[in-house]
Amino acid sequence: MAGELGDSEQIECRQCRHSVPRLEFCVRCGHSLAEEYHGERLRRGGTYAAAPNESVRSLALISTLFPELPRADMRVFRLCFAAGVALLIGLGLLGLFPVALVTAAVLVPFLMVLYLWTVDTYEDEPRPVIGATMVWGALAGVVSALIASRLPAPIGLGGLDVAALAASGVVMPLVDLLLMLIGPLLLLPWRRFNDALDGAIFGAASAISFGGARLLVIAVPMLGAGLRPGGDPLQWTIQLLSLGVLLPVIAAGSLGALCATLWLRFRAPVADRHALGYSGSPAVAAVAAASLLVLAGLTRAGLPPVPQAVVLVVLAIAALFWLRTMIHFGLLQEAREIEIGAPMTCPNCGRETPVHTFCGNCGVAMRALPRPSHPPVESAPAAGSPTS
Numbered sequence: 090m091a092g093e094l095g096d097s098e099q100i101e102c103r104q105c106r107h108s109v110p111r112l113e114f115c116v117r118c119g120h121s122l123a124e125e126y127h128g129e130r131l132r133r134g135g136t137y138a139a140a141p142n143e144s145v146r147s148l149a150l151i152s153t154l155f156p157e158l159p160r161a162d163m164r165v166f167r168l169c170f171a172a173g174v175a176l177l178i179g180l181g182l183l184g185l186f187p188v189a190l191v192t193a194a195v196l197v198p199f200l201m202v203l204y205l206w207t208v209d210t211y212e213d214e215p216r217p218v219i220g221a222t223m224v225w226g227a228l229a230g231v232v233s234a235l236i237a238s239r240l241p242a243p244i245g246l247g248g249l250d251v252a253a254l255a256a257s258g259v260v261m262p263l264v265d266l267l268l269m270l271i272g273p274l275l276l277l278p279w280r281r282f283n284d285a286l287d288g289a290i291f292g293a294a295s296a297i298s299f300g301g302a303r304l305l306v307i308a309v310p311m312l313g314a315g316l317r318p319g320g321d322p323l324q325w326t327i328q329l330l331s332l333g334v335l336l337p338v339i340a341a342g343s344l345g346a347l348c349a350t351l352w353l354r355f356r357a358p359v360a361d362r363h364a365l366g367y368s369g370s371p372a373v374a375a376v377a378a379a380s381l382l383v384l385a386g387l388t389r390a391g392l393p394p395v396p397q398a399v400v401l402v403v404l405a406i407a408a409l410f411w412l413r414t415m416i417h418f419g420l421l422q423e424a425r426e427i428e429i430g431a432p433m434t435c436p437n438c439g440r441e442t443p444v445h446t447f448c449g450n451c452g453v454a455m456r457a458l459p460r461p462s463h464p465p466v467e468s469a470p471a472a473g474s475p476t477s
Contacts, residue, residue, distance in 0.1 A: 193333025
């Protein structure tokens, strides 16, 4: 279907209206060129920029939380995550609750650390990036746990305490949101981090380390109760999945999408800043993120484990879809006035493609590959366009 790589064969992409090499995908915007060969006016139509084999609207945890992984590494991360969840369930059902709680606390943060180390996205600036996201998030999580430990239980012998419920389910989630946001905001003025994807990664990393550290502090008192402190294993297992998987996903999706919106409004090229309308407004995003966290907080404080888990699953799906949409838009920002470069070998499919934003053969976003895999290309100067 596609012609050989070279300047002699070009085709006009109907989505971005640029002349591009006649390959399977547009190297500028990632649009599938199959319809151009057949003379149809179809568009990319919801293909996820970080993984062209997936839809933007598909529910995929790994490619959403870790979008800069080549496809082979995504499979490895899926296996690691599945093995971690299986271990968590097994420990819970065996009644080893303290060990399971520690496992729940480190599962998703471990994957995030492994992800940042694997892709080495910010290899030139490791300390400021990692320090302002993972380390700050962990410190903020400890502070949050210490504050929460001093709050009264919403449900006690006297029934529901409305004031305590408001403190645990409303006030603390809002405080947590502010604490998680401080680290990423320290990076907002840096001109090097100039697109929505940067904000999404910083926000998600901060939220994930925050949740892990907070849960570890909560787990410390249980460690003195022995390996089997007692309790219903099934109820405990559901709680562990909520604490170790669902709550981190809700926090990462909410904060990642909020930070992506902030980067879009204040760091992206001027032409892109209002491209998403109200959904790209920082004020609207802040309200949405706060609402998701407050709903999760009220659910945790006021519902028994099973209905609690059901509500948290719904909130986690909403947060993932929101984050996925922002990441997709951030990846598409990469195709701004960049000259098509020399041929290179795509690390994802192993075939030759011009250096630009997307691989012309497999459609993967080059921004979604480890930084050493996509050499820099020069972009034409444009008003309001930050440099990479």
